[in-house]
Amino acid sequence: MADSIIRFENISKNFAATAALRDVSFEIERGEVHCLCGENGAGKSTLINICGGVFSPTHGKIFIDGKETEINSITKSEEMGFFIVHQEVPLCANMSIAHNIFLGYKSPDIRKSFFLDEKFMRNETQKMLDLFKLQLKPDQLVETLSIAEQSIIQIAKAIYFKPRIMIMDEPTAALTNDQRKVVFDIIHQLKTNGTTIIYVSHRLEEIIEIGDSITVLRDGQFICTKRVCEVTQDDLVKLMVGREIDMYSTHESQAQDEVLLEVKELTRKGEFENISFQLKKGEILGIAGFIGAGRTEVLMSLFGATKPYHGEIRIHGELIKIKNVETAIKNRIALIPESRRDDAIIPSMSIKDNAQLVTIAHMMKGPFIDKKKTNKCIEQTRKKFSIKANDCNLPIMTLSGGNQQKVVAARWIDNDPEILLCDEPTRGIDVGAKSEIYDIIREVSKDGVGTIVVSSELPELISLCDRIIVMHEGKLTGELHRNEFSEELIMGYATKTNC
Amino acid sequence: MSSRAKQLSNLKIFKFREFGILMVLVVFVVLLSVATDTFLTSTNIINVVRQTVEIGIMAIGMTFVIICAEIDLSIGSIYGCGAMIAAYMIKGGSDPSLAFLVAILFGLGVGFLNGFLSTKARMPAFIVTLGTMQLFRSFTYGISGGYAISSFPEGATDSWVFRMGDYIGPIPVQVIIMVILFIIAHVVLKKTRFGFNVIASGGNQRAAQLGGINTNRIKTASFMICGALSAFAGMISIAFLKSVPTGAGEGREMDVIASVILGGASMAGGRGTILGTLIGALIMSVVKNGMILISIPAYYQKGFIGVILILAVLMDTLLNKRDKRGE
Numbered sequence: 001m002a003d004s005i006i007r008f009e010n011i012s013k014n015f016a017a018t019a020a021l022r023d024v025s026f027e028i029e030r031g032e033v034h035c036l037c038g039e040n041g042a043g044k045s046t047l048i049n050i051c052g053g054v055f056s057p058t059h060g061k062i063f064i065d066g067k068e069t070e071i072n073s074i075t076k077s078e079e080m081g082f083f084i085v086h087q088e089v090p091l092c093a094n095m096s097i098a099h100n101i102f103l104g105y106k107s108p109d110i111r112k113s114f115f116l117d118e119k120f121m122r123n124e125t126q127k128m129l130d131l132f133k134l135q136l137k138p139d140q141l142v143e144t145l146s147i148a149e150q151s152i153i154q155i156a157k158a159i160y161f162k163p164r165i166m167i168m169d170e171p172t173a174a175l176t177n178d179q180r181k182v183v184f185d186i187i188h189q190l191k192t193n194g195t196t197i198i199y200v201s202h203r204l205e206e207i208i209e210i211g212d213s214i215t216v217l218r219d220g221q222f223i224c225t226k227r228v229c230e231v232t233q234d235d236l237v238k239l240m241v242g243r244e245i246d247m248y249s250t251h252e253s254q255a256q257d258e259v260l261l262e263v264k265e266l267t268r269k270g271e272f273e274n275i276s277f278q279l280k281k282g283e284i285l286g287i288a289g290f291i292g293a294g295r296t297e298v299l300m301s302l303f304g305a306t307k308p309y310h311g312e313i314r315i316h317g318e319l320i321k322i323k324n325v326e327t328a329i330k331n332r333i334a335l336i337p338e339s340r341r342d343d344a345i346i347p348s349m350s351i352k353d354n355a356q357l358v359t360i361a362h363m364m365k366g367p368f369i370d371k372k373k374t375n376k377c378i379e380q381t382r383k384k385f386s387i388k389a390n391d392c393n394l395p396i397m398t399l400s401g402g403n404q405q406k407v408v409a410a411r412w413i414d415n416d417p418e419i420l421l422c423d424e425p426t427r428g429i430d431v432g433a434k435s436e437i438y439d440i441i442r443e444v445s446k447d448g449v450g451t452i453v454v455s456s457e458l459p460e461l462i463s464l465c466d467r468i469i470v471m472h473e474g475k476l477t478g479e480l481h482r483n484e485f486s487e488e489l490i491m492g493y494a495t496k497t498n499c
Numbered sequence: 500m501s502s503r504a505k506q507l508s509n510l511k512i513f514k515f516r517e518f519g520i521l522m523v524l525v526v527f528v529v530l531l532s533v534a535t536d537t538f539l540t541s542t543n544i545i546n547v548v549r550q551t552v553e554i555g556i557m558a559i560g561m562t563f564v565i566i567c568a569e570i571d572l573s574i575g576s577i578y579g580c581g582a583m584i585a586a587y588m589i590k591g592g593s594d595p596s597l598a599f600l601v602a603i604l605f606g607l608g609v610g611f612l613n614g615f616l617s618t619k620a621r622m623p624a625f626i627v628t629l630g631t632m633q634l635f636r637s638f639t640y641g642i643s644g645g646y647a648i649s650s651f652p653e654g655a656t657d658s659w660v661f662r663m664g665d666y667i668g669p670i671p672v673q674v675i676i677m678v679i680l681f682i683i684a685h686v687v688l689k690k691t692r693f694g695f696n697v698i699a700s701g702g703n704q705r706a707a708q709l710g711g712i713n714t715n716r717i718k719t720a721s722f723m724i725c726g727a728l729s730a731f732a733g734m735i736s737i738a739f740l741k742s743v744p745t746g747a748g749e750g751r752e753m754d755v756i757a758s759v760i761l762g763g764a765s766m767a768g769g770r771g772t773i774l775g776t777l778i779g780a781l782i783m784s785v786v787k788n789g790m791i792l793i794s795i796p797a798y799y800q801k802g803f804i805g806v807i808l809i810l811a812v813l814m815d816t817l818l819n820k821r822d823k824r825g826e
Contacts, residue, residue: 346702348769357710
């Protein structure tokens with residue numbers, strides 16, 4: 001028998017009537033990178049939370065170093081040497097980067113007699129920022145960072161904590177390829193120092209690249225554990241969903257000749273300058289570039305969420321000043337924002353209310369909400385977007401990330417937009433839901449909707465878009481038509497090495 | 500048999516949010532009915548409900564404000580100052596209807612000020628309304644010079660404004676007014692776009708804004724509703740007491756906030772119901788009334804309310820935690 005660091009034995013976890021995990025047994029070897037994969041709702045997060053001491057299993061035992069261990073609190077989990085990099089970043093927004101890195105750090109290095117050794121923390125943080133090539137200062141507050149930058153900071157913490165077992169839940173969801181490489185380097189470094197890593201990701205190519213072995217879960221059940229060298233990506237997809245999915249199906253451009261949106265020399269100081277492009281009816285236009293290149297900011301300006309901008313925006317040739325979100329909506333612009341949790345979902349509301357946040361305006365009967373109409377519409381929406389919910393009056397938080405994202409998409413597409421802006425539309429959602437979101441975007445482009453997609457996943461842009469424009473540090477650096485698409489070329493423009 | 504039990508637990512009443520807090524009310528009522536001969540008498544019950552009126556009406560406005568994820572500490576001062584202004588006008592010979600209107604406008608105005616400063620000027624509502632609370636409290640003392648105003652002119656007390664303090668048979672008019680206001684507020688929160696937008700603005704302000712909702716306007720409107728209803732409650736107290744003490748409404752904000760929180764609203768915003776608030780307000784007055792009936796010394800009464808509030812919120816947090824884990 002190999003030397004196992006953790007062994008799960010018949011783990012089950014029930015929430016009320018639903019079983020999140022059913023009789024799961026497998027083991028993880030010491031010093032390996034063990035990948036967990038499965039669609040959303042397969043039970044990966046539940047398993048992680050059990051290791052983190054957040055949940056206790058309903059049945060079953062966990063053996064750590066061969067000894068039966070009850071992980072009944074977060075403290076206990078830390079004692080056992082677990083360190084968890086969560087998908088949603090728990091950092092203190094009002095503290096500096098350096099302080100966040102060393103938050104909870106117990107070693108005496110950071111103390112100088114009774115006081116914190118600020119200089120030490122700052123220097124160490126600077127080293128880490130250089131490693132990731134981030135143009136940030138250690139004293140900068142975390143709230144000023146983008147989501148990608150925040151997730152890097154969280155991963156970086158792990159280097160200092162030197163855990164025995166590190167669990168990473170979708171650590172690279174918001175990162176660019178280069179940043180991902182640095183994360184992989186860190187994983188290798190931790191591995192050589194004897195850390196065991198449990199790695200959760202939807203990106204199968206990553207799993208193949210970084211993993212030693214893989215455990216697949218489906219619907220809360222253990223499917224198999226395999227050595228990475230024994231499987232291909234296609235095998236994994238089949239194992240995860242139990243069916244075959246064509247992720248990058250053949251592409252048919254729906255672009256028409258009519259120019260829908262024309263942006264001329266759009267500028268917002270400190271964010272982007274002189275951005276000019278056109279969007280045709282039915283076209284899917286991608287914006288590629290690194291985090292901080294100003295892509296999100298351009299979308300926010302087009303949607304009137306930040307004000308004011310310089311330059312011209314024309315819709316159907318007519319000059320329009322987008323003062324605020326209301327003007328944008330009036331001009332039939334829609335935005336699926338970058339952060340589902342912060343910018344889109346209203347957690348205290350039901351699935352139905354979230355889906356109808358915008359369209360409710362058309363469902364009034366005099367001063368009152370027409371309940372019959374809303375009920376009828378939500379049924380249609382549920383079917384059209386195949387939202388997996390038994391009852392749309394349940395809270396939105398009962399849905400998986402992928403289904404929440406479908407609700408957000410439904411909120412806007414049901415409002416019949418002409419221009420659809422999508423910012424990282426598939427971030428942190430599973431393969432199945434991803435291809436459903438792609439289908440939704442392709443479907444609306446058939447109706448003549450012009451779509452702009454900002455994404456850090458190049459394969460996503462390449463499979464989805466008719467045309468890609470590339471930004472680098474707030475400027476447009478390149479434009480590629482479908483027949484020119486290649487990851488190398490896009491990366492070249494994004495890093496500005498081939499201009 | 501077990502299917503029968505299942506049927507029972509599927510009944511709508513067990514699922515609705517206010518069920519827990521309603522049970523708390525029922526427990527208090529039953530306990531007091533058993534412990535005293537005086538609680539469960541029609542006079543006392545009517546009295547308890549009448550004592551709920553002012554807090555209840557103010558709590559309606561506070562529910563909107565709290566669901567918006569804001570807070571209003573100035574309501575006690577709006578209540579007192581509005582009533583004081585109206586009392587002065589009536590005493591000076593003005594038409595009570597005009598005085599009533601001025602008081603309501605005053606409430607709307609302070610509400611607008613609170614809303615403007617805490618949305619457009621981006622100040623925390625806690626600070627803004629702490630300021631307006633002090634400001635208008637001092638006005639109340641200033642106007643009255645520290646004396647209560649009473650003995651209004653003969654003709655004035657015949658006005659409809661003072662009829663609000665009367666009884667129709669055994670039922671106080673103000674109770675009827677309160678019930679009507681609760682029904683209207685319930686409909687506004689549940690069935691109108693404004694109510695929908697209030698819940699959205701408090702649930703996730705950023706998401707609401709990106710959904711095209713003008714959250715500043717929604718929040719300001721909620722503060723204005725809260726101000727107007729507080730002034731209205733002040734007018735009801737004039738009608739009933741035919742006088743205004745200088746300290747009218749002082750500390751009232753705490754009872755009102757406690758009622759709303761008891762009723763299940765979340766200080767984090769996005770959650771709360773009008774029905775819950777009504778039950779919360781009733782619990783407050785049942786408990787106060789009960790404490791007098793079983794002669795708990797006055798000094799300890801507030802402490803008891805504090806304990807109930809903490810226990811109720813604790814219960815709610817535990818329940819919510821269970822809900823969340825059941826995702």
